[in-house]
Amino acid sequence: MKEYTFEEKKDTRSGFGLGLLDVARTNPDVVGLCADLTGSLNMVAFQKEFPDRFFQVGIAEANMMGIAAGLTIGGKIPYTGTFANFSTGRVYDQIRQSIAYSKKNVKICASHAGITLGEDGATHQMLEDIGMMRMLPNMTVISPCDHNQTRAAAVAIAEYQGPVYLRFGRPKVPNFTDPGEPFRIGEAVVLNEGTDVSIFATGHLVWEALEAGKALFKDGIRAEIINIHTIKPLDVKTVLQSVEKTGCAVSAEEHQVHGGLGDAISQVLARYRPAPMELVAVNDRFGESGKPAELMEKYGLSARAIVEKVMQVLQRK
Amino acid sequence: MGKEVIELKKIATQVRRDILRMVHAAQSGHPGGPLGCADLFAALYFKVLKHNPKRFSMDGEGEDLFFLSNGHLSAGWYSVLARTGYFDKRELSTFRKIDTRLQGHPATEEGLPGVRVASGSLGQGLSVACGAALAKRLNNDPHLVYCLMGDGEQQEGQVWEAAMFAAGRQIDNLIGMIDYNGQQIDGAVDDVMPLGNLQAKWASFGWKVLDMDGNNMEDVLKTLDKAKSLCGNKQPVVILVHTEMGYGVDFMMGTHEWHGKPPNDEQFERAMDNFEETLGDY
Numbered sequence: 001m002k003e004y005t006f007e008e009k010k011d012t013r014s015g016f017g018l019g020l021l022d023v024a025r026t027n028p029d030v031v032g033l034c035a036d037l038t039g040s041l042n043m044v045a046f047q048k049e050f051p052d053r054f055f056q057v058g059i060a061e062a063n064m065m066g067i068a069a070g071l072t073i074g075g076k077i078p079y080t081g082t083f084a085n086f087s088t089g090r091v092y093d094q095i096r097q098s099i100a101y102s103k104k105n106v107k108i109c110a111s112h113a114g115i116t117l118g119e120d121g122a123t124h125q126m127l128e129d130i131g132m133m134r135m136l137p138n139m140t141v142i143s144p145c146d147h148n149q150t151r152a153a154a155v156a157i158a159e160y161q162g163p164v165y166l167r168f169g170r171p172k173v174p175n176f177t178d179p180g181e182p183f184r185i186g187e188a189v190v191l192n193e194g195t196d197v198s199i200f201a202t203g204h205l206v207w208e209a210l211e212a213g214k215a216l217f218k219d220g221i222r223a224e225i226i227n228i229h230t231i232k233p234l235d236v237k238t239v240l241q242s243v244e245k246t247g248c249a250v251s252a253e254e255h256q257v258h259g260g261l262g263d264a265i266s267q268v269l270a271r272y273r274p275a276p277m278e279l280v281a282v283n284d285r286f287g288e289s290g291k292p293a294e295l296m297e298k299y300g301l302s303a304r305a306i307v308e309k310v311m312q313v314l315q316r317k
Numbered sequence: 318m319g320k321e322v323i324e325l326k327k328i329a330t331q332v333r334r335d336i337l338r339m340v341h342a343a344q345s346g347h348p349g350g351p352l353g354c355a356d357l358f359a360a361l362y363f364k365v366l367k368h369n370p371k372r373f374s375m376d377g378e379g380e381d382l383f384f385l386s387n388g389h390l391s392a393g394w395y396s397v398l399a400r401t402g403y404f405d406k407r408e409l410s411t412f413r414k415i416d417t418r419l420q421g422h423p424a425t426e427e428g429l430p431g432v433r434v435a436s437g438s439l440g441q442g443l444s445v446a447c448g449a450a451l452a453k454r455l456n457n458d459p460h461l462v463y464c465l466m467g468d469g470e471q472q473e474g475q476v477w478e479a480a481m482f483a484a485g486r487q488i489d490n491l492i493g494m495i496d497y498n499g500q501q502i503d504g505a506v507d508d509v510m511p512l513g514n515l516q517a518k519w520a521s522f523g524w525k526v527l528d529m530d531g532n533n534m535e536d537v538l539k540t541l542d543k544a545k546s547l548c549g550n551k552q553p554v555v556i557l558v559h560t561e562m563g564y565g566v567d568f569m570m571g572t573h574e575w576h577g578k579p580p581n582d583e584q585f586e587r588a589m590d591n592f593e594e595t596l597g598d599y
Binding site: 031052053055057058060062063064065066067068069070071072073074075076078093094096097098101102103104 | 375376377378382424425426433434435436437438440441442443444445446447448449450451452453455456458474475478479481482485486
């Protein structure tokens with residue numbers, strides 16, 4: 001079992017800000033839009049360096065999505081920035097008609113996703129976005145696991161032609177992936193190989209899955225830990241290869257139990273390789289105020305919760 | 318009346334025939350709005366727009382762009398797209414039928430030349446037009462962006478987000494147009510949800526506002542010329558295009574009834590009697 005370590009905790013949103021700068025410096029077509037959250041999205045540096053390519057739209061997210069669609073017509077690659085709930089639920093019809101159906105090359109960059117938004121509470125804790133976005137035809141859905149990977153993803157999406165939803169978060173979390181690791185859309189990353197259970201995790205839950213894997217290892221359980229950073233298109237081949245070997249699966253995500261990664265994996269298993277599966281996710285309820293770590297624990301989104309689900313699924317093998 | 322006006326009026330007459338034939342053949346669709354805007358469509362596509370119908374490119378670099386935000390006027394738009402050469406006019410017969418590129422509301426999915434974004438869910442077109450206008454500015458492309466909206470559509474909040482943005486960012490290569498026919502699906506706009514003083518609203522948002530008699534070709538041309546001349550002054554321009562829904566068909570005018578209803582065979586015959594076949598039916 002490979003042991004993953006990190007030097008410091010960092011937020012994924014600052015990875016986004018750096019990645020946006022990286023790509024903007026090499027690709028003059030990249031433009032940025034923000035709906036009054038430049039600080040939160042770490043877009044201030046981009047705004048300073050490329051004032052002509054940055055558009056502050058104010059608190060008008062629907063308009064931002066339409067403007068982004070229009071910018072693509074002139075060959076631009078717009079990155080829109082706001083919180084995940086304002087990036088999806090608030091503007092679903094704008095994304096659906098003007099971006100997804102129209103196949104516009106817009107990169108919807110959504111920060112503060114999930115319950116780890118924390119103290120602001122459930123109004124701002126978007127837990128349905130993966131579901132909404134993966135239901136849209138033509139949409140690619142990406143949810144990187146840490147700062148370095150978010151930075152790499154922010155660069156990689158400019159090379160891909162088509163609408164992308166890039167999901168990241170607010171809190172500082174272990175930054176454990178290699179900063180030089182290229183981001184390949186649609187290719188899951190096997191972090192640890194195992195034979196007893198497949199753990200498919202995305203976003204902040206990837207580190208928790210690694211921690212769970214360590215605990216399970218002490219009990220003699222060999223978990224295969226896979227980072228599903230691209231939820232759509234899903235790396236079906238890697239999912240099936242793993243479950244073929246382990247015979248059972250646990251998914252882990254900071255999202256509702258309905259519509260997210262767990263749904264995507266279970267659909268693949270039901271169709272191609274039926275196997276026992278358990279889901280670590282928010283159980284069909286809204287969040288609440290609190291510190292991110294407290295909320296993750298309370299809502300069952302921790303390494304401990306993953307271990308529990310693994311023990312349950314092993315019983316069903 | 319100048320020769321050009323006479324020619325454009327003939328085109329508008331044929332566009333009206335196309336609209337009726339398309340909606341009648343499909344036995345669905347929206348005849349009222351596009352009949353009212355046929356003169357505007359003809360003037361834009363045959364006279365005003367600098368565009369390349371034979372070489373359609375999605376990016377529209379080096380040409381004027383037109384966005385139809387009130388996508389239900391598709392029959393009228395498709396007619397002028399076909400008749401200016403974006404695609405064969407015979408394809409108009411496929412309108413709203415299975416496997417067509419001429420979807421009920423405009424779409425890019427099937428690759429219909431001339432369409433750059435899907436529309437139909439109202440309120441979105443002006444935002445897209447703002448983005449396209451910004452891209453032209455970034456690309457140093459001096460051409461203009463036009464966007465037609467409905468008056469009922471003015472009830473959508475996103476229109477006013479875009480209105481605030483365009484004025485605030487001094488987008489001056491953009492001409493908005495509002496089909497001010499006073500009717501929407503459920504009745505008169507003033508009954509469904511009064512717009513108040515639309516002229517004053519747009520002016521207070523920072524736009525230069527013009528009025529146009531949208532069913533008078535001379536005024537259509539004159540006002541579009543005026544609008545173009547006002548571009549480049551750090552201010553967007555909007556035209557209140559006063560039209561009559563169902564214009565030219567006696568029994569379709571003065572009511573909202575024909576917003577989204579096709580004529581039956583007998584009504585179709587009566588309606589067609591109003592319009593001479595000027596350019597040849599598709």
